[in-house]
Amino acid sequence: MINFNGAIISNQELQLSNENRAFKYGDAIFETIKVVNGKVVFFEDHYFRLMASMRMLRMKIPMEFTLEFLQEEILKTTKSISDSGSFRARLNVYRKDGGLYNPKSNDIDYLIEVSSLEYQEKSTYKIDLFKDFYNYSGLLSTVKTNNRMLNTLSAIFAEENDLDNCVLLNERKGVVEATNGNIFIIKDNVVKTPALTEGCIKGVVRKKVIEILEKNPDYTIEETVISPFEIQKADEVFITNAIIGIQSVTNYRKKTFTSEITKKIKSNLNILMVTS
Template structure:
Protein backbone atom coordinates (compact mmCIF):
# COMPACT_ATOMS: atom_id res chain seq x y z
CA UNK A 1 0.00 0.00 0.00
CA UNK A 2 0.97 3.62 -0.60
CA UNK A 3 0.48 6.64 1.64
CA UNK A 4 -0.85 9.61 -0.34
CA UNK A 5 -1.30 12.72 1.81
CA UNK A 6 -1.89 10.55 4.89
CA UNK A 7 -4.38 8.16 3.24
CA UNK A 8 -3.34 4.53 2.83
CA UNK A 9 -4.29 3.28 -0.63
CA UNK A 10 -3.73 0.12 -2.65
CA UNK A 11 -1.27 0.82 -5.47
CA UNK A 12 -3.92 0.49 -8.16
CA UNK A 13 -6.08 3.10 -6.42
CA UNK A 14 -3.43 5.82 -6.40
CA UNK A 15 -4.41 8.29 -9.12
CA UNK A 16 -2.04 11.10 -9.99
CA UNK A 17 -3.39 13.82 -12.25
CA UNK A 18 -1.92 14.53 -15.73
CA UNK A 19 -1.23 17.96 -14.24
CA UNK A 20 1.07 16.48 -11.58
CA UNK A 21 4.08 18.78 -11.44
CA UNK A 22 6.51 16.04 -10.53
CA UNK A 23 5.54 14.31 -13.80
CA UNK A 24 5.33 17.40 -16.02
CA UNK A 25 8.30 19.42 -14.77
CA UNK A 26 10.26 17.27 -12.33
CA UNK A 27 9.00 19.72 -9.70
CA UNK A 28 9.54 17.25 -6.87
CA UNK A 29 12.08 16.09 -4.32
CA UNK A 30 12.47 12.82 -2.48
CA UNK A 31 14.23 11.05 0.37
CA UNK A 32 15.17 7.38 0.19
CA UNK A 33 15.13 6.02 3.73
CA UNK A 34 15.96 2.68 5.31
CA UNK A 35 13.70 1.17 7.96
CA UNK A 36 15.05 -1.77 9.92
CA UNK A 37 12.91 -3.61 12.49
CA UNK A 38 10.42 -0.75 12.62
CA UNK A 39 13.19 1.80 13.23
CA UNK A 40 13.90 4.61 10.75
CA UNK A 41 17.66 4.75 10.24
CA UNK A 42 19.22 8.24 10.54
CA UNK A 43 15.71 9.74 10.50
CA UNK A 44 16.66 13.16 11.91
CA UNK A 45 19.29 13.63 9.20
CA UNK A 46 16.80 12.75 6.47
CA UNK A 47 14.16 15.03 7.96
CA UNK A 48 16.36 18.09 8.20
CA UNK A 49 17.74 17.53 4.69
CA UNK A 50 14.15 17.34 3.40
CA UNK A 51 13.21 20.58 5.16
CA UNK A 52 16.29 22.36 3.78
CA UNK A 53 15.52 21.11 0.26
CA UNK A 54 11.90 22.27 0.45
CA UNK A 55 12.99 25.72 1.58
CA UNK A 56 15.57 25.97 -1.19
CA UNK A 57 12.93 25.05 -3.80
CA UNK A 58 10.42 27.52 -2.29
CA UNK A 59 7.90 24.84 -1.39
CA UNK A 60 5.48 25.75 1.39
CA UNK A 61 6.16 23.48 4.37
CA UNK A 62 2.85 22.41 6.00
CA UNK A 63 2.50 23.16 9.70
CA UNK A 64 1.97 19.46 10.46
CA UNK A 65 5.26 18.47 8.78
CA UNK A 66 7.04 17.91 12.05
CA UNK A 67 9.69 15.27 12.55
CA UNK A 68 7.24 13.25 14.66
CA UNK A 69 4.38 13.54 12.17
CA UNK A 70 6.37 12.27 9.18
CA UNK A 71 7.93 9.54 11.28
CA UNK A 72 4.46 8.30 12.21
CA UNK A 73 3.32 8.44 8.57
CA UNK A 74 6.32 6.40 7.43
CA UNK A 75 5.90 3.76 10.14
CA UNK A 76 2.16 3.64 9.50
CA UNK A 77 2.88 2.82 5.87
CA UNK A 78 5.55 0.25 6.74
CA UNK A 79 3.12 -1.48 9.13
CA UNK A 80 0.70 -2.45 6.34
CA UNK A 81 3.36 -3.98 4.05
CA UNK A 82 4.09 -7.66 3.62
CA UNK A 83 6.08 -9.05 6.50
CA UNK A 84 9.80 -8.22 6.31
CA UNK A 85 12.46 -6.75 8.59
CA UNK A 86 14.10 -4.24 6.27
CA UNK A 87 12.42 -1.74 3.96
CA UNK A 88 13.39 1.06 1.59
CA UNK A 89 11.04 4.01 1.84
CA UNK A 90 10.73 6.73 -0.75
CA UNK A 91 9.14 9.91 0.61
CA UNK A 92 8.26 12.17 -2.32
CA UNK A 93 7.14 15.79 -2.03
CA UNK A 94 5.80 17.73 -5.01
CA UNK A 95 3.97 20.98 -5.60
CA UNK A 96 0.22 20.69 -6.06
CA UNK A 97 -1.18 20.50 -9.58
CA UNK A 98 -1.45 23.51 -11.82
CA UNK A 99 0.48 26.13 -13.69
CA UNK A 100 3.11 25.94 -16.38
CA UNK A 101 6.70 26.62 -15.36
CA UNK A 102 5.22 29.05 -12.85
CA UNK A 103 3.18 26.99 -10.38
CA UNK A 104 -0.30 28.01 -9.30
CA UNK A 105 0.69 27.37 -5.69
CA UNK A 106 3.71 26.46 -3.60
CA UNK A 107 1.63 24.16 -1.42
CA UNK A 108 2.57 20.49 -1.62
CA UNK A 109 1.36 16.92 -1.73
CA UNK A 110 3.36 13.98 -0.44
CA UNK A 111 3.56 10.29 -1.22
CA UNK A 112 5.23 7.48 0.75
CA UNK A 113 6.10 4.34 -1.18
CA UNK A 114 7.54 1.31 0.68
CA UNK A 115 9.31 -1.73 -0.71
CA UNK A 116 11.25 -4.54 0.92
CA UNK A 117 14.97 -3.78 1.05
CA UNK A 118 16.69 -6.73 -0.64
CA UNK A 119 20.07 -5.13 -1.32
CA UNK A 120 23.12 -7.20 -0.49
CA UNK A 121 26.70 -6.02 -0.87
CA UNK A 122 28.39 -7.49 -3.94
CA UNK A 123 31.79 -9.21 -3.79
CA UNK A 124 32.67 -8.01 -7.31
CA UNK A 125 31.64 -4.46 -8.18
CA UNK A 126 32.74 -2.89 -11.46
CA UNK A 127 32.52 0.79 -12.42
CA UNK A 128 33.70 3.08 -15.18
CA UNK A 129 33.22 6.72 -16.15
CA UNK A 130 30.09 7.88 -18.00
CA UNK A 131 31.24 10.56 -20.45
CA UNK A 132 28.20 11.19 -22.66
CA UNK A 133 26.64 13.90 -20.48
CA UNK A 134 27.70 16.00 -17.50
CA UNK A 135 26.23 16.29 -14.03
CA UNK A 136 26.63 20.04 -13.68
CA UNK A 137 28.22 21.46 -10.55
CA UNK A 138 26.31 23.84 -8.33
CA UNK A 139 24.08 23.91 -5.30
CA UNK A 140 20.92 22.71 -7.07
CA UNK A 141 22.66 19.43 -7.98
CA UNK A 142 23.13 18.63 -4.28
CA UNK A 143 19.34 18.25 -3.83
CA UNK A 144 17.51 14.98 -4.53
CA UNK A 145 15.08 16.25 -7.15
CA UNK A 146 13.18 14.14 -9.69
CA UNK A 147 15.44 15.49 -12.45
CA UNK A 148 17.61 12.39 -12.81
CA UNK A 149 18.06 11.93 -16.57
CA UNK A 150 21.87 11.76 -16.43
CA UNK A 151 21.61 9.09 -13.72
CA UNK A 152 19.15 7.14 -15.85
CA UNK A 153 21.29 7.27 -18.99
CA UNK A 154 24.42 6.34 -17.03
CA UNK A 155 22.57 3.37 -15.50
CA UNK A 156 21.54 2.20 -18.98
CA UNK A 157 25.16 2.57 -20.11
CA UNK A 158 26.31 0.49 -17.13
CA UNK A 159 23.78 -2.23 -17.93
CA UNK A 160 24.82 -2.33 -21.59
CA UNK A 161 28.51 -2.61 -20.70
CA UNK A 162 28.39 -5.24 -17.94
CA UNK A 163 29.12 -2.69 -15.21
CA UNK A 164 27.57 -2.35 -11.78
CA UNK A 165 27.66 1.44 -11.79
CA UNK A 166 29.05 4.51 -13.52
CA UNK A 167 31.01 7.49 -12.25
CA UNK A 168 29.38 10.81 -13.17
CA UNK A 169 31.57 13.79 -14.02
CA UNK A 170 30.81 17.51 -14.14
CA UNK A 171 31.50 20.14 -16.80
CA UNK A 172 35.02 20.57 -15.38
CA UNK A 173 35.67 16.84 -15.96
CA UNK A 174 35.78 16.31 -12.19
CA UNK A 175 34.29 13.29 -10.41
CA UNK A 176 30.87 14.01 -8.86
CA UNK A 177 29.42 10.69 -7.65
CA UNK A 178 28.09 7.43 -9.08
CA UNK A 179 24.54 7.06 -10.37
CA UNK A 180 23.00 6.29 -6.97
CA UNK A 181 25.65 7.03 -4.35
CA UNK A 182 28.51 9.21 -3.17
CA UNK A 183 32.06 8.08 -3.84
CA UNK A 184 35.23 7.97 -1.72
CA UNK A 185 38.78 7.11 -2.75
CA UNK A 186 41.67 6.07 -0.49
CA UNK A 187 45.34 6.58 -1.35
CA UNK A 188 47.82 5.88 1.45
CA UNK A 189 46.24 7.44 4.54
CA UNK A 190 44.34 10.18 2.64
CA UNK A 191 40.67 9.73 1.84
CA UNK A 192 39.07 12.01 -0.73
CA UNK A 193 35.46 12.63 -1.67
CA UNK A 194 34.07 15.24 -4.08
CA UNK A 195 33.16 18.53 -2.42
CA UNK A 196 29.50 19.59 -2.54
CA UNK A 197 30.57 22.39 -4.89
CA UNK A 198 31.39 19.68 -7.46
CA UNK A 199 27.66 18.89 -7.69
CA UNK A 200 27.32 15.72 -5.61
CA UNK A 201 24.23 14.85 -3.59
CA UNK A 202 24.47 15.90 0.05
CA UNK A 203 24.25 12.27 1.11
CA UNK A 204 23.31 11.16 4.62
CA UNK A 205 25.84 8.31 4.58
CA UNK A 206 28.41 10.64 3.05
CA UNK A 207 28.14 12.82 6.14
CA UNK A 208 28.32 9.82 8.49
CA UNK A 209 31.46 8.51 6.78
CA UNK A 210 33.09 11.94 6.97
CA UNK A 211 32.27 12.17 10.70
CA UNK A 212 33.59 8.65 11.32
CA UNK A 213 36.86 9.28 9.50
CA UNK A 214 37.34 12.58 11.35
CA UNK A 215 37.54 10.58 14.60
CA UNK A 216 40.27 8.30 13.24
CA UNK A 217 43.73 9.77 13.72
CA UNK A 218 45.28 7.34 11.21
CA UNK A 219 43.53 8.95 8.23
CA UNK A 220 42.83 12.43 6.90
CA UNK A 221 39.86 13.33 4.74
CA UNK A 222 39.63 15.93 1.98
CA UNK A 223 36.43 17.23 0.39
CA UNK A 224 37.87 18.40 -2.89
CA UNK A 225 37.88 18.05 -6.68
CA UNK A 226 38.92 14.61 -7.94
CA UNK A 227 39.95 13.64 -11.46
CA UNK A 228 38.95 10.25 -12.93
CA UNK A 229 42.68 9.52 -13.19
CA UNK A 230 42.93 9.63 -9.38
CA UNK A 231 40.43 6.77 -9.14
CA UNK A 232 42.74 4.58 -11.19
CA UNK A 233 45.66 5.44 -8.88
CA UNK A 234 43.71 4.79 -5.66
CA UNK A 235 44.30 1.91 -3.22
CA UNK A 236 40.58 1.60 -2.45
CA UNK A 237 37.32 3.02 -3.75
CA UNK A 238 33.89 2.71 -2.14
CA UNK A 239 30.44 4.18 -2.58
CA UNK A 240 27.81 5.09 0.01
CA UNK A 241 24.08 5.68 0.22
CA UNK A 242 21.36 5.25 2.83
CA UNK A 243 20.15 1.90 1.48
CA UNK A 244 23.33 0.06 0.51
CA UNK A 245 25.49 1.48 3.30
CA UNK A 246 29.07 0.87 2.10
CA UNK A 247 29.69 -0.91 -1.19
CA UNK A 248 33.39 -1.48 -1.99
CA UNK A 249 34.39 -0.99 -5.64
CA UNK A 250 36.60 -3.84 -6.80
CA UNK A 251 37.21 -2.98 -10.47
CA UNK A 252 37.69 0.28 -12.38
CA UNK A 253 38.85 -0.14 -15.98
CA UNK A 254 41.77 -2.60 -15.63
CA UNK A 255 42.51 -1.67 -12.01
CA UNK A 256 41.55 -3.93 -9.09
CA UNK A 257 41.18 -2.52 -5.57
CA UNK A 258 41.56 -3.72 -2.02
CA UNK A 259 38.45 -3.63 0.17
CA UNK A 260 39.96 -3.72 3.69
CA UNK A 261 39.23 -0.12 4.71
CA UNK A 262 35.74 -0.15 3.20
CA UNK A 263 34.84 -3.29 5.17
CA UNK A 264 36.26 -1.76 8.34
CA UNK A 265 34.27 1.46 8.07
CA UNK A 266 31.18 -0.50 7.07
CA UNK A 267 31.23 -2.22 10.45
CA UNK A 268 31.43 1.16 12.21
CA UNK A 269 28.42 2.47 10.27
CA UNK A 270 26.33 -0.60 11.05
CA UNK A 271 26.83 0.21 14.73
CA UNK A 272 25.68 3.78 14.06
CA UNK A 273 22.57 2.50 12.28
CA UNK A 274 21.52 0.60 15.39
CA UNK A 275 22.24 3.44 17.80
CA UNK A 276 20.97 6.39 15.74
Protein backbone atom coordinates in the same frame (compact mmCIF):
# COMPACT_ATOMS: atom_id res chain seq x y z
CA MET B 1 1.31 -0.06 -0.32
CA ILE B 2 1.36 3.71 -0.70
CA ASN B 3 0.78 6.59 1.68
CA PHE B 4 -0.80 9.49 -0.19
CA ASN B 5 -1.17 12.57 2.01
CA GLY B 6 -1.69 10.32 5.05
CA ALA B 7 -4.07 7.77 3.49
CA ILE B 8 -2.81 4.20 3.05
CA ILE B 9 -3.92 2.94 -0.36
CA SER B 10 -2.90 0.25 -2.82
CA ASN B 11 -0.78 1.03 -5.86
CA GLN B 12 -3.82 0.50 -8.07
CA GLU B 13 -5.88 3.09 -6.16
CA LEU B 14 -3.40 5.91 -6.69
CA GLN B 15 -4.51 8.36 -9.36
CA LEU B 16 -2.34 11.29 -10.44
CA SER B 17 -3.76 13.88 -12.80
CA ASN B 18 -2.25 15.13 -16.05
CA GLU B 19 -1.54 18.36 -14.14
CA ASN B 20 0.79 16.62 -11.68
CA ARG B 21 3.86 18.84 -11.45
CA ALA B 22 6.27 16.04 -10.55
CA PHE B 23 5.28 14.37 -13.83
CA LYS B 24 5.14 17.48 -16.03
CA TYR B 25 8.10 19.47 -14.76
CA GLY B 26 10.05 17.31 -12.35
CA ASP B 27 8.89 19.84 -9.71
CA ALA B 28 9.52 17.46 -6.85
CA ILE B 29 12.12 16.23 -4.40
CA PHE B 30 12.54 12.89 -2.65
CA GLU B 31 14.29 11.04 0.12
CA THR B 32 15.13 7.34 -0.12
CA ILE B 33 15.10 5.97 3.41
CA LYS B 34 15.94 2.62 4.97
CA VAL B 35 13.62 1.17 7.62
CA VAL B 36 14.72 -1.84 9.66
CA ASN B 37 12.43 -3.55 12.19
CA GLY B 38 10.47 -0.40 12.95
CA LYS B 39 13.50 1.91 13.04
CA VAL B 40 13.83 4.67 10.43
CA VAL B 41 17.59 4.75 9.88
CA PHE B 42 19.29 8.18 10.16
CA PHE B 43 15.91 9.86 9.84
CA GLU B 44 16.95 13.10 11.53
CA ASP B 45 19.51 13.67 8.77
CA HIS B 46 16.97 12.82 6.07
CA TYR B 47 14.43 15.15 7.65
CA PHE B 48 16.70 18.18 7.87
CA ARG B 49 17.93 17.63 4.31
CA LEU B 50 14.31 17.48 3.14
CA MET B 51 13.43 20.71 4.96
CA ALA B 52 16.48 22.50 3.52
CA SER B 53 15.58 21.30 0.01
CA MET B 54 11.94 22.41 0.34
CA ARG B 55 13.05 25.86 1.48
CA MET B 56 15.56 26.14 -1.37
CA LEU B 57 12.87 25.21 -3.92
CA ARG B 58 10.36 27.62 -2.32
CA MET B 59 7.88 24.91 -1.41
CA LYS B 60 5.50 25.75 1.43
CA ILE B 61 6.28 23.51 4.41
CA PRO B 62 3.06 22.40 6.13
CA MET B 63 2.81 23.09 9.86
CA GLU B 64 2.34 19.38 10.57
CA PHE B 65 5.57 18.43 8.78
CA THR B 66 7.49 17.79 11.98
CA LEU B 67 10.17 15.14 12.28
CA GLU B 68 7.87 13.06 14.47
CA PHE B 69 4.93 13.35 12.07
CA LEU B 70 6.85 12.23 8.98
CA GLN B 71 8.60 9.43 10.84
CA GLU B 72 5.23 8.11 12.00
CA GLU B 73 3.82 8.36 8.47
CA ILE B 74 6.74 6.28 7.15
CA LEU B 75 6.29 3.67 9.88
CA LYS B 76 2.54 3.60 9.32
CA THR B 77 3.24 2.75 5.70
CA THR B 78 5.78 0.00 6.43
CA LYS B 79 3.44 -1.53 9.02
CA SER B 80 0.78 -1.85 6.35
CA ILE B 81 3.10 -4.51 4.89
CA SER B 82 4.71 -5.99 8.01
CA ASP B 83 5.69 -5.08 11.58
CA SER B 84 9.23 -6.33 11.01
CA GLY B 85 11.82 -6.67 8.29
CA SER B 86 13.82 -4.29 6.11
CA PHE B 87 12.18 -1.78 3.78
CA ARG B 88 13.04 0.86 1.23
CA ALA B 89 10.84 3.92 1.71
CA ARG B 90 10.71 6.76 -0.80
CA LEU B 91 9.21 10.00 0.48
CA ASN B 92 8.27 12.21 -2.46
CA VAL B 93 7.20 15.85 -2.00
CA TYR B 94 5.86 17.88 -4.92
CA ARG B 95 3.91 21.06 -5.56
CA LYS B 96 0.17 20.72 -5.99
CA ASP B 97 -1.31 20.47 -9.48
CA GLY B 98 -1.57 23.41 -11.81
CA GLY B 99 0.34 26.11 -13.57
CA LEU B 100 2.95 26.11 -16.26
CA TYR B 101 6.56 26.78 -15.27
CA ASN B 102 5.08 29.17 -12.72
CA PRO B 103 3.02 27.03 -10.32
CA LYS B 104 -0.46 27.98 -9.19
CA SER B 105 0.53 27.21 -5.61
CA ASN B 106 3.57 26.45 -3.52
CA ASP B 107 1.51 24.10 -1.34
CA ILE B 108 2.57 20.46 -1.55
CA ASP B 109 1.36 16.89 -1.67
CA TYR B 110 3.42 13.99 -0.38
CA LEU B 111 3.65 10.35 -1.35
CA ILE B 112 5.40 7.55 0.53
CA GLU B 113 6.17 4.33 -1.35
CA VAL B 114 7.41 1.28 0.55
CA SER B 115 8.84 -2.01 -0.68
CA SER B 116 10.54 -4.93 1.03
CA LEU B 117 14.30 -4.78 0.92
CA GLU B 118 16.69 -7.65 0.39
CA TYR B 119 20.14 -6.33 -0.46
CA GLN B 120 23.48 -8.09 -0.25
CA GLU B 121 26.82 -6.46 -0.97
CA LYS B 122 28.31 -7.69 -4.23
CA SER B 123 31.69 -9.40 -3.97
CA THR B 124 32.66 -8.16 -7.44
CA TYR B 125 31.75 -4.59 -8.33
CA LYS B 126 32.91 -2.92 -11.55
CA ILE B 127 32.69 0.77 -12.38
CA ASP B 128 33.75 3.11 -15.17
CA LEU B 129 33.25 6.71 -16.24
CA PHE B 130 30.04 7.95 -17.86
CA LYS B 131 31.16 10.69 -20.24
CA ASP B 132 28.16 11.22 -22.53
CA PHE B 133 26.70 14.03 -20.41
CA TYR B 134 27.83 16.07 -17.42
CA ASN B 135 26.39 16.67 -13.97
CA TYR B 136 26.82 20.43 -13.77
CA SER B 137 28.26 21.75 -10.53
CA GLY B 138 26.19 24.17 -8.51
CA LEU B 139 23.93 24.25 -5.49
CA LEU B 140 20.85 22.90 -7.27
CA SER B 141 22.73 19.70 -8.20
CA THR B 142 23.10 18.88 -4.49
CA VAL B 143 19.30 18.57 -4.12
CA LYS B 144 17.53 15.25 -4.77
CA THR B 145 15.01 16.45 -7.32
CA ASN B 146 12.95 14.13 -9.49
CA ASN B 147 15.01 15.14 -12.51
CA ARG B 148 17.24 12.04 -12.66
CA MET B 149 17.71 11.76 -16.44
CA LEU B 150 21.50 11.76 -16.15
CA ASN B 151 21.34 8.94 -13.60
CA THR B 152 18.93 7.01 -15.82
CA LEU B 153 21.21 7.28 -18.84
CA SER B 154 24.29 6.30 -16.85
CA ALA B 155 22.45 3.27 -15.43
CA ILE B 156 21.53 2.19 -18.96
CA PHE B 157 25.15 2.70 -20.03
CA ALA B 158 26.32 0.53 -17.10
CA GLU B 159 23.95 -2.29 -18.05
CA GLU B 160 24.99 -2.13 -21.71
CA ASN B 161 28.67 -2.35 -20.77
CA ASP B 162 28.47 -5.05 -18.08
CA LEU B 163 29.20 -2.61 -15.26
CA ASP B 164 27.72 -2.37 -11.79
CA ASN B 165 27.85 1.41 -11.62
CA CYS B 166 29.15 4.55 -13.33
CA VAL B 167 31.07 7.60 -12.17
CA LEU B 168 29.48 10.92 -13.12
CA LEU B 169 31.62 13.92 -14.08
CA ASN B 170 30.96 17.65 -13.97
CA GLU B 171 31.59 20.24 -16.68
CA ARG B 172 35.22 20.55 -15.49
CA LYS B 173 35.57 16.76 -15.90
CA GLY B 174 35.98 16.31 -12.18
CA VAL B 175 34.47 13.34 -10.33
CA VAL B 176 31.04 14.14 -8.86
CA GLU B 177 29.44 10.90 -7.62
CA ALA B 178 28.24 7.50 -8.75
CA THR B 179 24.94 6.84 -10.50
CA ASN B 180 23.23 5.90 -7.23
CA GLY B 181 25.41 7.31 -4.47
CA ASN B 182 28.43 9.25 -3.31
CA ILE B 183 31.94 8.04 -4.05
CA PHE B 184 35.05 7.86 -1.85
CA ILE B 185 38.61 6.99 -2.82
CA ILE B 186 41.41 5.91 -0.47
CA LYS B 187 45.14 6.33 -1.07
CA ASP B 188 47.40 5.32 1.83
CA ASN B 189 45.51 6.73 4.86
CA VAL B 190 43.90 9.66 3.05
CA VAL B 191 40.21 9.33 2.18
CA LYS B 192 38.83 11.74 -0.42
CA THR B 193 35.30 12.47 -1.58
CA PRO B 194 34.09 15.16 -3.99
CA ALA B 195 33.22 18.46 -2.31
CA LEU B 196 29.61 19.64 -2.50
CA THR B 197 30.80 22.43 -4.80
CA GLU B 198 31.53 19.72 -7.40
CA GLY B 199 27.79 19.06 -7.71
CA CYS B 200 27.32 15.88 -5.66
CA ILE B 201 24.22 15.07 -3.64
CA LYS B 202 24.41 15.89 0.09
CA GLY B 203 24.24 12.19 0.92
CA VAL B 204 23.13 11.18 4.39
CA VAL B 205 25.54 8.23 4.54
CA ARG B 206 28.25 10.43 2.99
CA LYS B 207 27.81 12.74 5.98
CA LYS B 208 28.00 9.84 8.45
CA VAL B 209 31.16 8.43 6.85
CA ILE B 210 32.83 11.84 7.04
CA GLU B 211 31.90 12.09 10.73
CA ILE B 212 33.35 8.63 11.39
CA LEU B 213 36.63 9.51 9.67
CA GLU B 214 36.94 12.90 11.37
CA LYS B 215 36.91 11.13 14.74
CA ASN B 216 39.56 8.59 13.71
CA PRO B 217 43.15 9.87 14.04
CA ASP B 218 44.43 7.10 11.75
CA TYR B 219 42.83 8.67 8.67
CA THR B 220 42.57 12.03 6.96
CA ILE B 221 39.31 12.93 5.23
CA GLU B 222 39.28 15.50 2.44
CA GLU B 223 36.25 16.98 0.65
CA THR B 224 37.93 18.18 -2.50
CA VAL B 225 38.26 18.11 -6.28
CA ILE B 226 39.02 14.62 -7.60
CA SER B 227 40.19 13.82 -11.12
CA PRO B 228 39.32 10.51 -12.83
CA PHE B 229 43.04 9.74 -12.87
CA GLU B 230 43.00 9.60 -9.06
CA ILE B 231 40.53 6.71 -9.17
CA GLN B 232 43.10 4.76 -11.17
CA LYS B 233 45.76 5.49 -8.55
CA ALA B 234 43.61 4.71 -5.50
CA ASP B 235 44.10 1.74 -3.18
CA GLU B 236 40.40 1.44 -2.40
CA VAL B 237 37.15 2.90 -3.71
CA PHE B 238 33.67 2.67 -2.23
CA ILE B 239 30.18 4.00 -2.89
CA THR B 240 27.63 5.08 -0.29
CA ASN B 241 23.88 5.55 -0.19
CA ALA B 242 21.05 5.21 2.30
CA ILE B 243 20.05 1.70 1.22
CA ILE B 244 23.34 -0.14 0.67
CA GLY B 245 25.32 1.79 3.27
CA ILE B 246 28.77 1.11 1.82
CA GLN B 247 29.58 -0.90 -1.30
CA SER B 248 33.22 -1.70 -2.03
CA VAL B 249 34.38 -1.26 -5.61
CA THR B 250 36.63 -4.06 -6.84
CA ASN B 251 37.40 -2.98 -10.42
CA TYR B 252 37.84 0.23 -12.39
CA ARG B 253 38.95 -0.52 -15.94
CA LYS B 254 42.12 -2.63 -15.49
CA LYS B 255 42.65 -1.61 -11.85
CA THR B 256 41.71 -3.96 -9.00
CA PHE B 257 41.12 -2.50 -5.53
CA THR B 258 41.48 -3.89 -2.02
CA SER B 259 38.91 -3.19 0.71
CA GLU B 260 40.73 -3.40 4.06
CA ILE B 261 40.03 0.17 5.23
CA THR B 262 36.58 0.18 3.63
CA LYS B 263 35.55 -2.82 5.73
CA LYS B 264 36.60 -0.99 8.92
CA ILE B 265 34.58 2.08 7.95
CA LYS B 266 31.60 -0.09 7.08
CA SER B 267 31.77 -1.81 10.47
CA ASN B 268 31.65 1.58 12.21
CA LEU B 269 28.76 2.68 10.02
CA ASN B 270 26.79 -0.47 10.82
CA ILE B 271 27.17 0.26 14.52
CA LEU B 272 25.86 3.81 13.96
CA MET B 273 22.86 2.48 12.05
CA VAL B 274 21.85 0.41 15.06
CA THR B 275 22.65 2.87 17.86
CA SER B 276 21.78 6.31 16.48
